[in-house]
Amino acid sequence: MAHAPAKQFDELDPHGAAGHGQHASHVIVGPFTLRTVLALLLFFTVLTVGQAQLEVFLSHALDIEFPRWVNIVFCMGIAVVKALLVMGYFMQLKYDNPINSVVMAFTFLGLGLFLGFTALDLGGRGSVYEWKVNYQVPGGTKNTIDNAKKDFAKDRSIQEVDRIRAIIKHEHHEDHVVTSSPQRSRGKTGLSGALDAAAQDAHSHDTHGTPDTHDAKPEPAATPAAH
Amino acid sequence: MSTVNSTHEHQSSGGGVPYKKYKHAHHWRSQSEEFDAVKLGFWLFLATEVLLFGGIFCAYAIFRMMHPEAWKEGSSALDWRWGGLNTVVLLLSSYTMAASIFAVQTGQFARAKRNLLITLFCGCLFVAIKMTFEYIPKWSGFFFILDPSLATYKAAAVEGKTAFMGLFQYVEGYGGKRPGELFTHPFAKDPNVPMWWSVYYSGTALHALHVIIGMILIARVYIKLGKGHYGPTYYSGVEIAGLYWHLVDLIWIFLFPLLYLIH
Numbered sequence: 001m002a003h004a005p006a007k008q009f010d011e012l013d014p015h016g017a018a019g020h021g022q023h024a025s026h027v028i029v030g031p032f033t034l035r036t037v038l039a040l041l042l043f044f045t046v047l048t049v050g051q052a053q054l055e056v057f058l059s060h061a062l063d064i065e066f067p068r069w070v071n072i073v074f075c076m077g078i079a080v081v082k083a084l085l086v087m088g089y090f091m092q093l094k095y096d097n098p099i100n101s102v103v104m105a106f107t108f109l110g111l112g113l114f115l116g117f118t119a120l121d122l123g124g125r126g127s128v129y130e131w132k133v134n135y136q137v138p139g140g141t142k143n144t145i146d147n148a149k150k151d152f153a154k155d156r157s158i159q160e161v162d163r164i165r166a167i168i169k170h171e172h173h174e175d176h177v178v179t180s181s182p183q184r185s186r187g188k189t190g191l192s193g194a195l196d197a198a199a200q201d202a203h204s205h206d207t208h209g210t211p212d213t214h215d216a217k218p219e220p221a222a223t224p225a226a227h
Numbered sequence: 228m229s230t231v232n233s234t235h236e237h238q239s240s241g242g243g244v245p246y247k248k249y250k251h252a253h254h255w256r257s258q259s260e261e262f263d264a265v266k267l268g269f270w271l272f273l274a275t276e277v278l279l280f281g282g283i284f285c286a287y288a289i290f291r292m293m294h295p296e297a298w299k300e301g302s303s304a305l306d307w308r309w310g311g312l313n314t315v316v317l318l319l320s321s322y323t324m325a326a327s328i329f330a331v332q333t334g335q336f337a338r339a340k341r342n343l344l345i346t347l348f349c350g351c352l353f354v355a356i357k358m359t360f361e362y363i364p365k366w367s368g369f370f371f372i373l374d375p376s377l378a379t380y381k382a383a384a385v386e387g388k389t390a391f392m393g394l395f396q397y398v399e400g401y402g403g404k405r406p407g408e409l410f411t412h413p414f415a416k417d418p419n420v421p422m423w424w425s426v427y428y429s430g431t432a433l434h435a436l437h438v439i440i441g442m443i444l445i446a447r448v449y450i451k452l453g454k455g456h457y458g459p460t461y462y463s464g465v466e467i468a469g470l471y472w473h474l475v476d477l478i479w480i481f482l483f484p485l486l487y488l489i490h
Contacts, residue, residue: 028333030329034322037322038318038321052490053307055490056490071489075485075489079483090321090324103270107273107274107277114278144418
């Protein structure tokens with residue numbers, strides 16, 4: 001009596017109490033397949049290393065500059081192929097219940113969402129804080145965050161902040177100065193204070209003490225309504 | 228073959244090592260269903276592992292976009308030959324792990340144990356190469372005396388300054404490549420290079436931790452195999468340990484080009 005491989009369990013004896021030894025109908029991946037996959041993986045490793053070194057060699061010896069994306073696409077493409085080989089044959093996704101493949105596919109989709117939304121966020125930073133636009137350019141600015149804010153303050157020739165600073169100076173207020181405007185319901189604290197300090201440096205003001213960056217200093221009105 | 232249903236009943240197999248007849252948990256209709264459920268559960272866990280490392284890949288992508296010069300400088304400090312060797316070691320270990328599963332499925336227990344031992348050895352080799360030739364020189368400046376790259380730094384080697392019973396030789400100006408605030412390498416050209424080292428160490432160290440966890444799992448499987456828990460009718464534990472190990476290999480397949488090859 002042949003044991004039908006597609007049968008999950010014997011309806012008359014589901015728990016195998018009669019001891020017929022329900023062998024799992026799982027495919028056994030043989031050594032030939034495993035060795036072939038190993039050989040392919042090693043070949044692709046050599047290929048990816050060779051491509052990277054060839055690119056370096058060509059750029060040094062023959063002055064041929066490849067566009068940056070060539071290296072990335074090639075390396076990541078080979079990595080994806082290797083990953084598919086490992087997942088399909090070594091992890092036996094090819095022979096398994098398709099639900100496992102679906103789980104992994106959705107995982108990578110989730111990862112894509114993760115990276116995608118992060119990229120969207122980074123790309124759209126300038127829409128929220130204008131000074132972050134210049135800090136977030138491809139190629140980098142070789143700048144620090146404080147310098148980026150100072151440059152922004154310099155470029156925009158902050159005036160409103162000076163006016164409020166003058167008021168503050170006369171009143172000898174250093175802490176918790178709340179300034180409000182129709183655009184704001186409360187004074188700004190924290191990082192925005194650094195912008196004010198930057199404006200102060202830009203206009204070389206004399207202050208009564210060290211500028212306290214934790215003061216509630218208003219950010220220069222960069223909203224369209226204020227211009 | 229025995230037909231008595233008992234967890235303590237031993238069956239002999241083609242390999243000569245007796246193994247216990249497995250009785251699946253009673254809330255499953257069959258062993259086959261239990262095996263499928265175990266695998267699905269573990270694939271769900273592997274999904275979380277992929278997302279864990281996805282976070283690090285995301286950090287890599289963001290900070291590479293923001294500081295490409297630092298990334299160029301940082302990745303040029305890595306030697307692709309050690310990374311390549313580690314890749315080959317892990318690929319081989321993946322093969323031996325899959326081969327040991329095959330051996331258990333066909334009842335060849337001696338072959339299965341041999342392959343598991345080779346997998347364990349490859350894991351140890353991976354961690355040893357990483358620590359000796361990559362982490363320790365970069366962190367402290369101490370090169371292993373048999374390190375081939377030590378020859379290129381002969382001029383900067385401080386005579387007499389050795390560590391660990393003379394096995395490590397100090398090279399001036401090489402060490403200090405540490406993450407973030409701990410960075411003390413004196414010849415950094417880009418101010419954002421510590422960020423590169425943060426991403427490098429967090430990615431590779433988390434991966435090395437997973438290698439060690441994988442080795443513990445494989446050791447456990449090896450011991451249980453010796454006691455006769457696994458056989459052609461029940462090898463879930465071996466499969467699960469294999470899945471974890473293959474995931475470790477998978478992650479390195481992505482880490483290696485990102486850190487070592489993309490310039």
